[in-house]
Amino acid sequence: MHRPYPLPTQSRQRHIAASLVVLWAPLLFWACAAVGPDYAAPPTDVPSHWHAAMADGLVPAPADADTLAQWWTTLEDPLLTDLIQRAVADNIDLRTARARVREARARRGISRAGRFPTLDASGAYTRSGSTDADGSTRETDLYSVGLDAGWEVDIFGGTRRSVEAADADLDASQEDLSHVLVTLSAEVALNYVELRTLQARITVAEANLESQEETYILARSRYEAGLTDELAVQSALYNLAGTRSQIPTLQSNLESTLNRLAVLLGQAPGTLHPELVPSQAIPVPPATVAVGVPADTVRQRPDVRRAERQLAAQTARIGVATAELYPKLRLLGAIGYDAPALGDLLDSTRLAWRLGPRISWRLFEGGAIRQNIEVRSALQEQALHQYRAILLAALEEAENVLTAYVSEQLRREALVQANEAAEVAFQLARDQYEAGLVDFTTVLVAQRSLLSFQDQLARSEGTVTSNMVRLYKAMGGGWRDQEVVVTYGDEDR
Numbered sequence: 001m002h003r004p005y006p007l008p009t010q011s012r013q014r015h016i017a018a019s020l021v022v023l024w025a026p027l028l029f030w031a032c033a034a035v036g037p038d039y040a041a042p043p044t045d046v047p048s049h050w051h052a053a054m055a056d057g058l059v060p061a062p063a064d065a066d067t068l069a070q071w072w073t074t075l076e077d078p079l080l081t082d083l084i085q086r087a088v089a090d091n092i093d094l095r096t097a098r099a100r101v102r103e104a105r106a107r108r109g110i111s112r113a114g115r116f117p118t119l120d121a122s123g124a125y126t127r128s129g130s131t132d133a134d135g136s137t138r139e140t141d142l143y144s145v146g147l148d149a150g151w152e153v154d155i156f157g158g159t160r161r162s163v164e165a166a167d168a169d170l171d172a173s174q175e176d177l178s179h180v181l182v183t184l185s186a187e188v189a190l191n192y193v194e195l196r197t198l199q200a201r202i203t204v205a206e207a208n209l210e211s212q213e214e215t216y217i218l219a220r221s222r223y224e225a226g227l228t229d230e231l232a233v234q235s236a237l238y239n240l241a242g243t244r245s246q247i248p249t250l251q252s253n254l255e256s257t258l259n260r261l262a263v264l265l266g267q268a269p270g271t272l273h274p275e276l277v278p279s280q281a282i283p284v285p286p287a288t289v290a291v292g293v294p295a296d297t298v299r300q301r302p303d304v305r306r307a308e309r310q311l312a313a314q315t316a317r318i319g320v321a322t323a324e325l326y327p328k329l330r331l332l333g334a335i336g337y338d339a340p341a342l343g344d345l346l347d348s349t350r351l352a353w354r355l356g357p358r359i360s361w362r363l364f365e366g367g368a369i370r371q372n373i374e375v376r377s378a379l380q381e382q383a384l385h386q387y388r389a390i391l392l393a394a395l396e397e398a399e400n401v402l403t404a405y406v407s408e409q410l411r412r413e414a415l416v417q418a419n420e421a422a423e424v425a426f427q428l429a430r431d432q433y434e435a436g437l438v439d440f441t442t443v444l445v446a447q448r449s450l451l452s453f454q455d456q457l458a459r460s461e462g463t464v465t466s467n468m469v470r471l472y473k474a475m476g477g478g479w480r481d482q483e484v485v486v487t488y489g490d491e492d493r
Contacts, residue, residue, distance in 0.1 A: 034157020035326070036319020039164075039312045042387060046294040046395060052402035054291075056409040061290040068300070069480040071472040072189055075283035075465070079275070080192050083265065087188050090266030094184055097177040104173035108166035114159045117151035122336075146336020153331065158323025161316045168313035175306035178479035182302060184264065186473035190466055191261050192283075197462030198254040199279040204458055205247050208451040212240040215430070215447060219440060232440035239444055243451060282461050285468040291402065291475065294395055301394050301476035307387040314380040321373045327361040398474040405467040412460040419457050422450040 054060055067074060072084055088094065122145070129139040154160055216236040222228045258276055259269035291297075298304055335353040344350065362369070429446040432438045472478065 034160045034319050035322040036157070036161055037315055039168075039315040041308060042311070042384060044295070044298050044391065046298055046391070048295075049293055050291065050399065050402055052399050053406060056406045057286070057288045058402065058406065059288055059290050060293060062292045062296060063290045063475065063477070065480065067290075068472070068475065068477040071477045072185065072469075074286045075189075075468075077192075077280075077283045079280070080189060080283065083192060083261065084185050084188050087184055087265045088181065091184055091264060092266055094177075094180050095266075097173075097180040101170070101173045101177050104166075104170040108163070108170045111159075111162045111166035114152075114162060115154065117149055117331075120148045122146055122148065141340050142338060143340070143342050144336060144338045146334060149333040151331045153329045155329055156323045156326045158320050161319030161323065165313045165316035165320065168309045168316060172306050172309035172313065175302045175309060178302035179306060181479040182473060182476060185478035186469055188261065188264050189469045191257050191264065193462050193465045193469065195254065195257045195261065195276060196280055196282040197458060198250055198257060200282055200458040200462070201455055202247060202250045202254065203279065204451070204454045205243055205250065208447075208454065209240070209243050209247070212236070212243055212447060215443060216240050218430075218434070227436070228440060235440060235444050239447065282458075283465050285465050289405075289468065289471060291398075291471070294398070297394060297398050297475050298391060302479055304387075304391055304394050304476075307383070307390045311380070311383040311387050314376065314383040318373065318376045318380055321369070321376045324362070324369045324372070327359055330358045330360070332356060332358055394474070398471075401467060401470045401474045405464070405471055408460060408463050408467055412457070412464055415453060415457040415460050419450075419453045422446070422453045426450045 049060065052058075070081075072080055124142075124144045126142045127139065128142070129137055131137050152159075216233070216239075219228065219232045219236040223230060223233045258273055261276065262269050262272045265272070333353070333355045335351070337347070337350050338352065339347060339350050426443075426446040426449075429438060429443045433440060433443045
């Protein structure tokens with residue numbers, strides 16, 4: 001504590017009056033606009049409608065808010081819904097995002113604290129001595145207590161801009177949390193669909209393996225009876241072995257998907273095997289999906305909203321840097337007691353106080369302040385470009401997945417027809433081979449085609465559902481109602 005000096009009694013009132021004027025005068029500047037640019041959200045120049053064709057269940061109607069918030073319920077798979085809810089509770093990335101929100105909230109509190117005075121309490125005891133010319137020693141004690149107060153008046157708005165930046169940072173961290181929720185729900189769903197698709201493909205391969213074993217036995221029997229040559233037997237054998245070789249790869253991919261799902265749920269690999277290993281059908285998407293218009297997607301997507309808030313924060317920081325160009329006014333005050341004995345410490349006659357302003361102005365710093373303003377301006381420009389890039393990337397992602405969703409449904413319809421025809425062709429080829437009307441090559445080709453079309457159909461059904469998941473992710477679905485986002489009123493700003 002800087003020790004204040006006692007004031008003469010006759011001038012005390014005059015000094016108090018002058019100090020009050022000093023205290024109130026700066027408040028006249030409080031209504032001044034803060035330096036630096038005022039933030040305005042950049043215009044979102046987006047198309048009025050999607051370029052992709054609205055077909056095969058896609059409709060341009062606005063998406064229902066509840067459906068968009070929990071789009072996975074449209075797949076009507078209770079196990080998938082349960083997995084996503086567990087992931088929201090325990091996923092490691094999501095917990096990290098929540099911690100970042102708490103960090104941003106605390107940093108905002110630090111910025112807001114700059115608007116208030118500071119108050120320090122102090123106490124001290126010193127013992128001093130001196131030696132006179134005659135060699136005698138004198139010793140004295142000094143006890144002191146006091147309070148020091150200070151307040152930097154935010155005349156040019158540097159502190160207000162700092163709070164404004166912290167507000168935007170908190171908003172951005174909340175949008176980041178929402179973005180993690182969107183990504184997490186989509187990743188769980190995509191891996192779940194991949195799991196069911198792999199199980200369907202393994203079922204197809206095992207069924208074809210059984211059929212090919214029967215074909216191999218038939219070819220060998222006819223060879224042993226002298227009705228065909230060894231080429232038919234070897235052809236049936238390598239066809240059988242080729243199908244058998246595909247199953248371990250599918251099972252390995254299945255294991256990796258199961259482990260990935262466990263990690264997404266914040267659990268150790270292998271934990272989900274008991275409940276997910278039993279095969280289930282691939283979830284079927286709803287007949288229609290409302291996709292709204294591009295502007296709806298831009299408003300809904302957390303990554304776009306996060307980029308806009310980051311731009312707001314960088315804009316406010318230009319004002320923080322600009323405020324360093326101007327004088328700083330700090331109001332200082334101190335009150336305390338000094339006494340040679342502890343018992344006399346609170347004697348009113350020993351009261352001393354100090355009150356007054358201090359003005360400081362950095363007159364020369366080699367251009368550092370202006371260069372810092374330039375740095376902040378460049379960062380703001382970068383944030384603006386980043387916002388526009390994310391906006392375009394969001395529209396690109398949505399357009400691509402809309403096209404893919406329609407195209408894969410057309411492909412699946414064609415594969416259904418091809419699969420039906422391949423089943424009939426294989427049965428005809430086998431019957432004619434047994435009757436001696438065709439050679440074994442016809443049977444082999446028909447059987448290979450059947451396996452290929454059945455496998456492609458299983459993959460296509462999984463892709464159709466996966467594309468629906470990607471579509472809802474591109475629309476920014478899956479974060480509302482999943483997380484209580486911190487809000488604050490005007491009184492906190």
